[in-house]
Amino acid sequence: MSDKPYFEKHVFFCVNQRDDGRSSCGERGALAAQKHAKGRIKQLGLNGHEKIRINQAGCLDRCEEGPVLVVYPEGVWYTYVDHSDIDEIVDSHLVGGKVVDRLKI
């Protein structure tokens, strides 16, 4: 068995949608952002085993700071506003290994 992690970078987007009037990642474009990131990684040929996986997740319990995502195994958390923020996280962090300080939470 390989000693490498199953995914080199495993990214989880909170896509939780609240129905109780409280703010949630889901109503701030999280699902579209996740699909955008997933598509971009696929386009770059970086998806799959020992590479990068872009996942949806339930509530990550940082609602007030949202929309949020987390990159494992390093455990770096980000917020984002639009797809250009997502592109920066993909290009700088996921592909280049350099954390995007301005979006880090």
Add this chain to the structure above:
Amino acid sequence: MSDKPYFEKHVFFCVNQRDDGRSSCGERGALAAQKHAKGRIKQLGLNGHEKIRINQAGCLDRCEEGPVLVVYPEGVWYTYVDHSDIDEIVDSHLVGGKVVDRLKI
């Protein structure tokens, strides 16, 4: 800001349910297993910031080995059959820090 990870252990259960006839974690009790683990962690008072978070996730792309979960930041993957397997993962790994080799994938 604390240097500690936001969650000491962040657990993701694949709860994906396929509609195309292919086998999926969701149809093998994943949601009930996730709720069981989450309840147990809460009962132990171990849920929350700098402690343990039990999340639902979309397809983790290891369908054939499912149902699966992954524990970060260590990136240890498990399969399970029933709630006693979940209890063993909670007690041994999440609480005690000892990987459950027999369930590891």
